[in-house]
Amino acid sequence: MTGPALLHTTSDQVLTVTLNRPGSLNALTPGQREEVIGLLSEASATAEVRAVVITGAGRGFCAGADLRGAGTPGEPLAGDVARTLRTGAQRLITAVLDCEKPVIAAVNGTAAGLGAHLAFACDLVLAAESARFIEVFVRRGLVPDGGGAYLLPRLVGPQRAKELMFFGDALTATDAERLGLVNRVVRDAELEKTARAWAERLAAGPTRALALTKQLVNASLDTDRTTAFAAEAAAQEINMSTADAQEGVRSFVERRGAEFRGR
Missing domain, CATH: 1.10.12 (Lyase 2-enoyl-coa Hydratase; Chain  A, domain 2)
Structure with a gap:
């Protein structure tokens, strides 16, 4: 990987946050997560930021948490897993939900696990035609985290949420739009332009x-x-x-x- 793992720029009162680890489909490291949380908190308190766009570099939006980069853990103590979730993935989703500026997800490719939940927590979701959403947890024998069991039933209802989480099948952008998980699907080449146009409209609003x-x-x-x-x-x-x-x-x-x- 070359360059910083997270890019962020502000222009015309729009903060654009780009996950920049394309080689790992932007699997989210703890450092990236904390930086995103910090940027969203700053956006709430900064008059010069009136809208936020979150996207990914390369072929992926976010493949979830970076488990490979976590190293080999020692034997966990009781409460370690729950504490890690509370202070990690759940804080990230909370930061998006509580940000006082509108947040747009521009999903440019695969959004899996925590990456899917990061998108679903945003106020508006734009998806490229190549985007895929995957509740990947069941494939690893895991329970969904990052607020998934909270977000999905509210977006698509409990039966649809269970279908997505029980089977872990990849959901196309078109199907995600049909279910109400995505506001609009656009051609890949138009995603950045459309996200920018939506963000600028929001930035010009009250x-x-x-x-x-x-x-x-x-x-x-x-x-x-x-x-x-x-x-x-x-x-x-x-x-x-x-x-x-x-x-x-x-x-x-x-x-x-x-x-x-x-x-």
Whole structure:
């Protein structure tokens, strides 16, 4: 491998994060994972970032956690495995779900195991025609991790989730779109351009309103109606104090396009 294992650039208020270990189909190392978590946390607190794109270099989006690079473990103590998941894969998925800026997955190839869950945790998923999604855990005799058993039933329902996880068959981009796991499938050559166009639209939007909308939608799947309605009212109260909301109302009254500044 040449160059850094993770690339990140910010332009036009879009942060692009590229997993850069193409020789291993971008299997995720602990160092890469921590860097992605840090970048997403910084994105939430940085006014200059208003949208995020996560993608991979080469033929793969992310082949999951890099088990080969982990070395030969000693005999684990009770609680070691659970602790590793809590502080590792689960923190990564949480970082995506909790990022206060919209996150787009541009899936350019194989997304397997944790790599698939990284994509499914994103707010929007674009897939190249060559993309494949694989719940690979069952092939290794493992239980799904990285939030898979939380994410998949909410996206496709419990029966479909069990089918994907029980058999571990590769899911084409077209089938993933049909099931609702992918927003749109595009030709391979158009993936980067489309992801960029979507991200720039989001970056030009009312940033705080998008953050609150993301929070409401994510929380709605785990709350009752009364709680969801109370959260909606609170979000509206918070958002109406933002400059973007005031600009949106003013532009409507003045019959012109709104110019949002992310504040």
